[in-house]
Amino acid sequence: MFSRSLGFLVTAAALVTATPFKNNGSSTTAPxxxxxxxxxxxxxxxxxxxxxxxxxxxxxxxxxxxxxxxxxxxxxxxxxxxxxxxxxxxxxxxxxxxxxxxxxxxxxxxxxxxxxxxxxxxxxxxxxxxxxxxxxxxxxxxxxxxxxxxxxxxxxxxxxxxxxxxxxxxxxxxxxxxxxxxxxxxxxxxxxxxxxxxxxxxxxxxxxxxxxxxxxxxxxxxxxxxxxxxxxxxxxxxxxxxxxxxxxxxxxxxxxxxxxxxxxxxxxxxxxxxxxxxxxxxxxxxxxxxxxxxxxxxxxxxxxxxxxxxxxxxxxxxMAAGKFANVTILIGANTDEGTATFFGPRNIINTTEDLRNYLLNGSLPATTPSSVEKLLELYPDDPALGCPFNTGSERFADQGYQYKRAAAIVGDYAMDAGRRQTSEAFANRGNKVFSYRFDQSPWNGKLKDITEVAPVYSTHYAEIGFVFNNPSTTISTYVGPDPAVNALSRLISRSWISFAHDLDPNNHGIQGAAKWPEYKYSASNIVFNSNRTYVEKDDYRKEQLNFWGTIWHEVGC
Structure with a gap:
């Protein structure tokens, strides 16, 4: 049998000779x-x-x-x-x-x-x-x-x-x-x-x-x-x-x-x-x-x-020219994407001038000064509007006095603006679109390989354990022991299966779940949270997310 191992290379033309086979599964007969x-x-x-x-x-x-x-x-x-x-x-x-x-x-x-x-x-x-x-x-x-x-x-x-x-x-x-x-x-x-x-x-x-x-x-x-x-x-x-x-x-x-x-x-x-x-x-x-x-x-x-x-x-x-595949899509982002360590500008943004320099010379080096000034206007220094969202006046100042302001900008740029504009483009052309916002924090307040330093909240990658519904307690994406959280994981995983099977995520068989609407009929997201999964209008930070669409060329897309 042909067995792959580290360092074993074959050429494109090689033919491999069979060797005795040993099944490593639990059956005496290998499929x-x-x-x-x-x-x-x-x-x-x-x-x-x-x-x-x-x-x-x-x-x-x-x-x-x-x-x-x-x-x-x-x-x-x-x-x-x-x-x-x-x-x-x-x-x-x-x-x-x-x-x-x-x-x-x-x-x-x-x-x-x-x-x-x-x-x-x-x-x-x-x-x-x-x-x-x-x-x-x-x-x-x-x-x-x-x-x-x-x-x-x-x-x-x-x-x-x-x-x-x-x-x-x-x-x-x-x-x-x-x-x-x-x-x-x-x-x-x-x-x-x-x-x-x-x-x-x-x-x-x-x-x-x-x-x-x-x-x-x-x-x-x-x-x-x-x-x-x-x-x-x-x-x-x-x-x-x-x-x-x-x-x-x-x-x-x-x-x-x-x-x-x-x-x-x-x-x-x-x-x-x-x-x-x-x-x-x-x-x-x-x-x-x-x-x-x-x-x-x-x-x-x-x-x-x-x-x-x-x-x-x-x-x-x-996208603007409609040069994209004629298919059905399911698309989403997590509420607090910008808190991921590799996205969020931690420990360096204390003043507006720090943020201005970061946007011009760090995170968005191709952005023009006028666009940066507009971003500073659209994302003011108000911690109640910053990322992690819905955390009030808490600044998490040990990560930088204006950290939340910067994390909001970076998260929208990296993830949420593209999510909304892709949803709109496909839906406006008549394609079926199902959009979501994942709003569940890791059970223990940290997520290995993403960020283990507060604030974390519903950070980047936090949905992975829920989608794969893997119950192993030894992996970093373990969703935790809470029955309500595990029920959310089953709902999400089965919604993904239903989407792939039927092109509709609603046929998951879980009673009482909110119905996930098609975006072209209702520009809405389903919001996944273990306390309450519900449907929201997709109109939060409307001016901010729309602005990214006017400067994609500047930032390289």
């Missing part, structure tokens, strides 16, 4: 699936009533001459592919990659299905976040078993798939050499290749290729947003719906090619490729460890670029 590339053996988990298949290659290993290139189709294999264990994750940096086995041979996906499969099942495809610098489908916080198990329990069975994609400089290296070679945004093309693989192969697992929902959070949601815009909105039949948690195509993750030129030239110089005739080819031949060290994010942060291909122009222009 097997045959696709055009070969046969795959996974695990059967009777306690969940599911089959799971891990680390199935959807592309050729992006190593050697395939490094820094768009993904190529996978090879066939001889014998049976051992898909009972997670293989290595893509090289990444920061807390979402730390402690994981990493390797460039990482373009794999995981499939979790109701035991025995079925026929024509809707498919949910998870794209992880992590700032395009870290993340892994193998992260236990993204365990898909619970969603699939719940989908069967409510008689809306789905198949769930988690995909890996290249990160940081491995997936988003940018510079004139990369652009000239036609290989920009390789990480996004990895995701697209995975979707093509799913369309071609998911029927063998019991899925319906025409009932795919793409689904992501943070950088994963931004990825989903870029898939909605790719090919001027032609989604190639790869998905019929999208879920965007705390992200869209509008916001801070996109850059122009020129933004990275200096960074690219520095990497080339560090790795001794400056004076070679083909600098990009030289980078392909650099030993992995040296390249990994040179791409450390404390030196360089790589994110998607406008490449004229996958991202043909600024997303704000594409």
């Amino acid at each position: 097997t699936v045959t696709i055009k590339n070969g046969t795959i053996a996974g695990n059967y988990l009777p306690s969940f009533g599911i089959d799971e298949f891990f680390s199935i290659p959807f592309a050729a290993p992006p190593v050697g001459n395939l490094r820094f290139r768009h993904p190529q189709p996978p090879s066939k294999w001889n014998g049976t592919l051992d898909a009972t264990e997670h293989g290595p994750s893509c090289p990444g940096f920061g807390p979402f990659s730390e402690g994981r086995p990493l390797d460039e041979d990482c373009l794999t996906l995981d499939v979790v299905r109701p035991s025995g499969g079925g026929k024509g099942l809707p498919v949910m495809v998870w794209i992880y976040g992590g700032g395009f610098s870290g993340g892994a489908s193998a992260d236990p916080r993204y365990n898909l078993s619970y969603i699939v198990n719940a989908s069967v329990a409510i008689k809306k069975p789905v198949i769930a798939i988690g995909i890996n994609y290249r990160l940081a400089g491995f997936g988003f290296l940018a510079g004139q050499d990369v652009f000239n070679s036609g290989n920009s945004n390789a990480g996004l093309f990895d995701q697209r290749q995975a979707l093509r693989w799913i369309r071609e192969n998911v029927g063998a697992f019991g899925g319906d290729k025409d009932k795919v929902t793409i689904w992501g959070e943070s950088a994963g949601a931004y990825s989903v947003g870029y898939h909605l815009l790719a090919n001027n909105g032609d989604n190639e039949g790869l998905f019929r719906a999208a879920i965007l948690q705390s992200g869209s195509s509008l916001g801070p993750t996109l850059n122009s090619l020129g933004h990275f030129d200096e960074m690219y030239n520095s990497v080339v110089d560090i790795l001794g490729c400056s004076n070679t005739s083909d600098r990009l080819q030289c980078l392909r031949e650099v030993p992995y460890e040296q390249l990994f060290n040179a791409l450390q994010p404390q030196l360089y942060t790589w994110t998607p670029v406008v490449d004229g291909d996958f991202i043909p122009g600024w997303p704000s222009d594409r």
